[in-house]
Amino acid sequence: MPRTVSEARHLTRWLITCAWLACAGSAHALNVFACEPEWASLVKALAPQAQVVSATHQRQDPHHIEARPSLIAALRRADLAVCTGAELEAGWLPVLQQRAGNPMVLDRAGGMFFASDHVALIDARAPGGPFDGDVHAAGNPHFQVDPDRVLEVARGLAETLAQVDPTGARAYHQRAQAFERDWLAHVQRWRAQTSPLRGQRVIAQHSSFAYLWRWLGMVQSADLEPKPGLPPTPGHLNAVLKLAQRERPMAVVATRYQDARSARWLAAQLGNETMAIALPTTVDDAQDPQGLVRLFDDLFKQLLNANGGTR
Ligand SMILES: [Zn+2]
Structure with a gap:
């Protein structure tokens, strides 16, 4: 207990300051x-x-x-x-x-x-x-x-x-x-899960997954976009098809925000050895602290599925 008026005042001031700081902090x-x-x-x-x-x-x-x-x-x-x-x-x-x-x-x-x-x-x-x-x-x-x-x-x-x-x-x-x-x-x-993907080829749209291919040891054979940011043209698609017929990629990959029609068309021309897939480039839920873990789980699951489809 404060013994003097001055001590009491000091204590009161101290308590007010603490309350204010706690409040400001939270x-x-x-x-x-x-x-x-x-x-x-x-x-x-x-x-x-x-x-x-x-x-x-x-x-x-x-x-x-x-x-x-x-x-x-x-x-x-x-x-x-x-x-x-x-x-x-x-x-x-x-x-x-x-x-x-x-x-x-x-x-x-x-x-x-x-x-x-x-x-x-x-x-x-x-x-x-x-x-x-x-x-x-x-x-x-x-x-x-x-x-x-x-x-x-x-x-x-x-x-x-x-x-x-x-x-x-x-x-x-x-x-x-x-x-x-x-x-x-x-x-x-x-790393352990994705080892079957090493050396596999894909055709993709834009440079959206270039880092992913490198990390996985995969190879992007061609880009569906004739010029950055432009949609695939028939002439360009035919050139990519010729290349794909030689290289036999395991998948044709678009992002979820791109129009996947060209990817689907190309995959269909290559028969059932090549799948068209639309992969996420980001997390589903921006507020999810585990979002990035889920993103990579999802990416690898879809690529392994597509790879399984080529066997
Ligand atoms: Zn870009």
Whole structure:
């Protein structure tokens, strides 16, 4: 018990300060704006309390979305924005940043995280290469389908979360360690599971899965897109068909957000040895902390099925 009036006042002031700090600490959950669902899901894994909005969903093409007012509002109130970078969002993120007027999430500000700053990109080559399938001069930005690069992004993201929200730094680092432990166990399981896919050939649309093929030791024989971002033309499809008749790919692969008609047509020409499949490029549920694990489980299951179909 306080013995003097001054002690009592001191105690009261101390209690008020504590209550205010506790309140301030819990009332403001971190607001995060994710450009793609896979990064929203990764934020939920590292910062479960965060309020996360994803600008795109799994059936949308992340190269092209509209700068809707709701997205501008979401970016305006964000403490942190998490995007792919490497020009993937070049057509819409700058517009959102400009209209949101939030200095925290401008390029090079502390609250703007680009996953591409934390991984090495492939295929940063001049146009005219063998695939000619790169709209992305800075390199291929579709690295979310590479388990090793996802882990590198997770490490970088945990650091950024700790900087943006220092009160939670300890918790972010602990969760990042737990995430890494679990992730490496999944990677070991996926490596064993996918060994039959090594050396298999596929034909795919766009460079969406280039990292995945590399990780699996698979080969993309051809790209269905004659030019990056353009739909397959009959002339190009006939050229790809000739090549496919020689190489006998196990599957023709489109993404879920692409029109799969050309992939189906090509697979049908090749008979029942080749399947047409539409693979996911991101998580189903942006709020699911386990979303990325489920994404790779799903990708590998579908590819193994398609491979089984060729036997
Ligand atoms: Zn692309």
